[in-house]
Amino acid sequence: MQKEHNLSKNQKIIFDLIDKSGxxxxxxxxxxxxxxxxxxxxxxxxxxxxKLVEIGKxxxxxxxxxxxxxxNSSCQISKATAFSICESCENxxxxxxxxxxxxxxxxxxxxxxxxxxxxxxxxxxxxxCKSK
Amino acid sequence: MQKEHNLSKNQKIIFDLIDKSGxxxxxxxxxxxxxxxxxxxxxxxxxxxxKLVEIGKxxxxxxxxxxxxxxNSSCQISKATAFSICESCENxxxxxxxxxxxxxxxxxxxxxxxxxxxxxxxxxxxxxCKSK
DNA sequence: AACGTTATGTAATAATATAACATTTATAAG
DNA sequence: CTTATAAATGTTATATTATTACATAACGTT
Numbered sequence: 001m002q003k004e005h006n007l008s009k010n011q012k013i014i015f016d017l018i019d020k021s022g023x024x025x026x027x028x029x030x031x032x033x034x035x036x037x038x039x040x041x042x043x044x045x046x047x048x049x050x051k052l053v054e055i056g057k058x059x060x061x062x063x064x065x066x067x068x069x070x071x072n073s074s075c076q077i078s079k080a081t082a083f084s085i086c087e088s089c090e091n092x093x094x095x096x097x098x099x100x101x102x103x104x105x106x107x108x109x110x111x112x113x114x115x116x117x118x119x120x121x122x123x124x125x126x127x128x129c130k131s132k
Numbered sequence: 133m134q135k136e137h138n139l140s141k142n143q144k145i146i147f148d149l150i151d152k153s154g155x156x157x158x159x160x161x162x163x164x165x166x167x168x169x170x171x172x173x174x175x176x177x178x179x180x181x182x183k184l185v186e187i188g189k190x191x192x193x194x195x196x197x198x199x200x201x202x203x204n205s206s207c208q209i210s211k212a213t214a215f216s217i218c219e220s221c222e223n224x225x226x227x228x229x230x231x232x233x234x235x236x237x238x239x240x241x242x243x244x245x246x247x248x249x250x251x252x253x254x255x256x257x258x259x260x261c262k263s264k
Numbered sequence: 265a266a267c268g269t270t271a272t273g274t275a276a277t278a279a280t281a282t283a284a285c286a287t288t289t290a291t292a293a294g
Numbered sequence: 295c296t297t298a299t300a301a302a303t304g305t306t307a308t309a310t311t312a313t314t315a316c317a318t319a320a321c322g323t324t
Contacts, residue, residue, distance in 0.1 A: 115255065117256065119252070142272075143271090173273070178311090269321080273319090276313105278314085281311085283306105
């Protein structure tokens with residue numbers, strides 16, 4: 001059971017927008033879209049994004065500087081994320097593969113480092129773009 | 133056997149700097165450091181970085197917007213990269229683990245997507261920082 | 265030498281993200 | 295219910311990261 005986070009006003013506006021979009025959104029595109037709701041400054045957006053990332057409601061796609069709603073209800077608060085990214089149409093989806101996440105969460109090498117988090121991004125061509 | 137790439141003047145200056153630094157470097161820090169060598173504009177740096185990434189001499193650490201020299205002589209031209217990042221001291225090193233790279237290079241799911249590339253970033257505390 | 269390709273130089277600007285400070289709202293303890 | 299504290303907001307300015315556009319030069323082939 002996931003802890004219930006009561007989102008604040010700005011957080012809710014921004015989460016709903018990203019969630020409804022169904023894909024990754026960039027910060028300034030979010031800003032543009034929520035200006036009619038009274039959110040006027042970049043910092044207001046980034047603060048909400050930071051919080052949403054922290055509580056695992058969204059993830060940042062690092063290679064794209066974009067944010068996507070968590071598609072995985074059992075997501076362990078962004079400690080273990082994997083995405084597939086189409087390099088042609090830029091479609092992104094979150095990979096939920098328990099074998100993969102188990103493999104990576106248990107990964108260790110001889111560096112003496114304790115890994116507490118990972119982010120994996122796969123790139124390629126999606127079904128649609130492949131057949132073009 | 134890796135294809136020999138003859139680096140151009142700017143590419144060589146910038147690669148040597150990153151390589152000698154031994155760690156990740158950010159673009160504008162690189163710019164600052166090469167101004168005495170006549171490289172004055174961001175674009176000159178980014179162009180060299182783009183090319184160096186393309187030929188696999190350096191990699192971009194996406195979560196840090198930084199660039200690091202490839203530490204893996206057999207690196208398959210940046211198609212398969214993995215890094216460990218200390219969240220305290222920001223030390224970064226490239227992970228060369230053939231089991232891991234084999235596992236990820238062969239990964240596929242039922243999305244119909246063909247993965248041709250991946251980038252993995254592990255986060256945690258390095259040996260030194262753990263013991264503080 | 266002529267051609268195409270790659271690299272360079274330069275200026276301007278776009279896109280992404282944070283610092284600093286003042287104020288307000290929510291939460292919890294007494 | 296009130297006081298203390300933490301969390302969120304509002305606002306302005308600025309820092310950081312990256313690209314567009316255009317002109318010129320160097321390199322590698324035939």
